[in-house]
Amino acid sequence: MRVPFFDLAPMHDELREDLDRLWARVSHPESFVGGETVERFESQWAEYNSRSCCVGTDSGTSAVELTLAALGVGAGDEVIVPGNTFTACAEAVTTVGAKPVFVDVDPSTLLMTSAGVGAAITPRTAAVIVVHLYGQPANVDAIGEVASVAGIAMIEDASHAHGATWQGRPAGSLSLAGCFSFHPGKNLGSFGDGGAVVTNDFDLARKIRLVRKRDRVRQLSGNSSIPGTNRRLDAFQAAILSVKLKRLDAWNAARTRAVNRYRMALAGCGVEFVATDPRACSSHHLAVVQTDHRDRLRQLLAVEGISAGVHYPVPCHRQPAFEAESTPRLPVTERAAQRILSLPMFPHLTDEQIDWVAGTIRRVLDGVPRVASANVAELRPLARMAEG
Numbered sequence: 001m002r003v004p005f006f007d008l009a010p011m012h013d014e015l016r017e018d019l020d021r022l023w024a025r026v027s028h029p030e031s032f033v034g035g036e037t038v039e040r041f042e043s044q045w046a047e048y049n050s051r052s053c054c055v056g057t058d059s060g061t062s063a064v065e066l067t068l069a070a071l072g073v074g075a076g077d078e079v080i081v082p083g084n085t086f087t088a089c090a091e092a093v094t095t096v097g098a099k100p101v102f103v104d105v106d107p108s109t110l111l112m113t114s115a116g117v118g119a120a121i122t123p124r125t126a127a128v129i130v131v132h133l134y135g136q137p138a139n140v141d142a143i144g145e146v147a148s149v150a151g152i153a154m155i156e157d158a159s160h161a162h163g164a165t166w167q168g169r170p171a172g173s174l175s176l177a178g179c180f181s182f183h184p185g186k187n188l189g190s191f192g193d194g195g196a197v198v199t200n201d202f203d204l205a206r207k208i209r210l211v212r213k214r215d216r217v218r219q220l221s222g223n224s225s226i227p228g229t230n231r232r233l234d235a236f237q238a239a240i241l242s243v244k245l246k247r248l249d250a251w252n253a254a255r256t257r258a259v260n261r262y263r264m265a266l267a268g269c270g271v272e273f274v275a276t277d278p279r280a281c282s283s284h285h286l287a288v289v290q291t292d293h294r295d296r297l298r299q300l301l302a303v304e305g306i307s308a309g310v311h312y313p314v315p316c317h318r319q320p321a322f323e324a325e326s327t328p329r330l331p332v333t334e335r336a337a338q339r340i341l342s343l344p345m346f347p348h349l350t351d352e353q354i355d356w357v358a359g360t361i362r363r364v365l366d367g368v369p370r371v372a373s374a375n376v377a378e379l380r381p382l383a384r385m386a387e388g
């Protein structure tokens with residue numbers, strides 16, 4: 001049985017009629033970037049996250065970058081980010097001219113900790129970016145406390161955590177500003193790139209809008225005083241997002257069901273699920289387990305048609321782009337990078353697919369793989385497809 005790592009087709013089938021109607025609407029020549037359709041989605045996304053403002057952007061990376069720029073973070077500043085995450089946050093930090101400072105994570109949740117943040121603060125620290133990795137909100141209460149004592153801004157990267165909550169409050173609404181990606185593979189995804197920032201701070205939202213799109217009136221009159229950019233969400237993506245938002249909670253519930261079935265089916269077989277804090281309710285963007293036999297397990301799953309992923313195989317601080325003389329070793333992050341495996345996860349995963357994945361993992365770990373003689377080198381390209 002083939003089990004893809006992620007499958008968009010059934011999500012789109014479920015929405016077929018809405019998507020057809022949408023196409024008829026957005027193909028009328030109203031406004032393709034910005035405009036009413038974008039504003040409608042922005043207000044829906046603000047409301048979903050219990051915030052007063054939402055600013056749509058052309059990607060999640062831009063959402064972080066524009067937020068940092070609007071906060072005045074730039075050359076000479078340091079921004080604390082976890083080593084165990086996608087490189088987007090660190091890239092946004094370097095794009096605004098600041099320096100990312102990487103910190104280690106908690107060994108059970110693999111998330112940033114307040115102790116790690118506290119130890120990394122220097123007189124140059126301007127902000128900390130909390131990443132709700134895999135969909136599980138980090139302890140923003142403790143990290144926020146450390147940040148406020150130090151007088152630095154805390155923002156969130158909630159790109160894995162659409163619809164997740166911490167103590168009942170939405171991920172992305174737990175700090176000054178919450179940044180989201182709507183890449184097609186996220187829990188709420190458009191048909192291309194997209195992103196947004198949500199905040200209760202009207203002045204910050206105004207500044208983000210200013211940097212999002214160069215001031216054309218000033219530019220045309222020769223009064224362009226700040227260098228602008230062009231990072232808007234377009235109307236087509238916004239229209240798709242409004243349609244899909246109606247299904248987000250149901251799709252997140254389906255992910256939760258899938259994770260629970262995986263947990264039951266894999267109990268006691270030697271893979272450990274990454275722990276979720278009892279105060280957090282995960283969006284289950286990824287179903288991540290840890291095992292000492294990760295690479296072998298992944299390769300043998302691929303032979304059986306099961307695509308598992310690794311998020312992420314090389315931690316941010318070990319990427320050549322960010323590795324400097326002074327880069328600290330982050331032992332928990334580095335060990336996890338060798339042991340983490342993301343199981344197939346999407347809302348329409350069937351019980352049969354879950355049982356097949358779990359049964360195959362059990363067989364492999366019991367040391368009786370059906371394909372023990374498989375040529376591992378040949379399997380690599382297949383396994384790699386599930387990355388990213």
Ligand SMILES: *Cc1c(COP(=O)(O)O)cnc(C)c1O
Pocket residue numbers: 059060061062085086088089131157159160180181182183193194195
């Ligand atoms: C996807 C992602 C981003 C950035 O998203 P893009 O829309 O691809 O720019 C940022 N952080 C995390 C953790 C992500 O997974």
